[in-house]
Amino acid sequence: MKRKAYIVAITGASGSIYGFRLLEELIKHDFYVYLIISKPAFKVIKNELNMFGGLDADNNFAGKTAGGGYPIYSRDIVYDEIKSKFNIDNKDKDSNRNNYEYLDEMFIEAKISSGSAADVQGMAVIPCSMGSLSRIANGISGNLIERASDVMLKERKKLVICPRETPLNDIHLKNMLSLSRAGAVILPPTPAFYNRPESIGDMINFITGKIMDSFGIENNIYKRWNPDY
Numbered sequence: 001m002k003r004k005a006y007i008v009a010i011t012g013a014s015g016s017i018y019g020f021r022l023l024e025e026l027i028k029h030d031f032y033v034y035l036i037i038s039k040p041a042f043k044v045i046k047n048e049l050n051m052f053g054g055l056d057a058d059n060n061f062a063g064k065t066a067g068g069g070y071p072i073y074s075r076d077i078v079y080d081e082i083k084s085k086f087n088i089d090n091k092d093k094d095s096n097r098n099n100y101e102y103l104d105e106m107f108i109e110a111k112i113s114s115g116s117a118a119d120v121q122g123m124a125v126i127p128c129s130m131g132s133l134s135r136i137a138n139g140i141s142g143n144l145i146e147r148a149s150d151v152m153l154k155e156r157k158k159l160v161i162c163p164r165e166t167p168l169n170d171i172h173l174k175n176m177l178s179l180s181r182a183g184a185v186i187l188p189p190t191p192a193f194y195n196r197p198e199s200i201g202d203m204i205n206f207i208t209g210k211i212m213d214s215f216g217i218e219n220n221i222y223k224r225w226n227p228d229y
């Protein structure tokens with residue numbers, strides 16, 4: 001039986017660091033990860049995490065226009081950037097196995113586009129933009145993130161959606177309700193304070209741990225509520 005796998009999709013909402021932290025933790029737990037990053041997400045990643053900085057000239061298509069086209073990065077560039085920022089390697093040093101694979105959002109013929117991908121246990125869209133949320137809630141399936149999410153719902157596998165926007169309008173709320181009714185877990189990346197976080201890392205770990213909990217993966221990466229009464 002192939003190694004069990006999860007899909008991590010990073011969309012163009014604020015908080016892409018959550019997606020990378022989840023990638024890291026799933027690999028630590030010896031799961032294989034399919035990583036999808038939407039085109040808008042690359043812009044947010046660049047802005048929030050200072051990644052893909054010096055690559056514009058070679059990798060932007062139409063990127064020089066006032067319209068600000070979307071960059072396309074090769075797999076190797078994505079692996080290198082993630083490795084240099086987070087120390088997450090796509091190749092395991094000891095076993096030489098692959099830890100994860102990056103899939104372009106338009107690679108619609110990827111294995112995970114089909115319900116027949118038996119290794120996939122579940123998927124998290126983290127962070128989830130209101131755009132992706134809407135398209136997933138309405139079954140649009142126009143890119144690999146939307147399609148793989150749709151597959152999770154039809155196969156009754158775990159789909160964790162981490163919507164990031166504030167405040168929320170009726171459309172956002174309606175879409176969240178549709179997704180919840182279709183079987184998704186709506187898990188907004190809102191940190192708690194009862195666990196007395198001391199750093200941004202603590203807050204990120206809290207959300208990562210909650211997603212791992214949703215997947216049913218035992219973890220101890222955040223302080224749980226443990227009242228002494």
Ligand SMILES: Cc1cc2nc3c(=O)[nH]c(=O)nc-3n(C[C@H](O)[C@H](O)[C@H](O)COP(=O)(O)O)c2cc1C
Pocket residue numbers: 010011012013014038039040041043044047128129130131132133164165
């Ligand atoms: C710096 C930055 C931050 C953004 N933050 C959010 C956000 O928190 N939530 C959201 O819904 N959209 C946000 N957006 C807008 C989305 O990126 C945009 O709607 C995009 O089309 C979403 O596409 P995607 O769902 O395919 O990734 C942000 C955009 C930028 C450039």
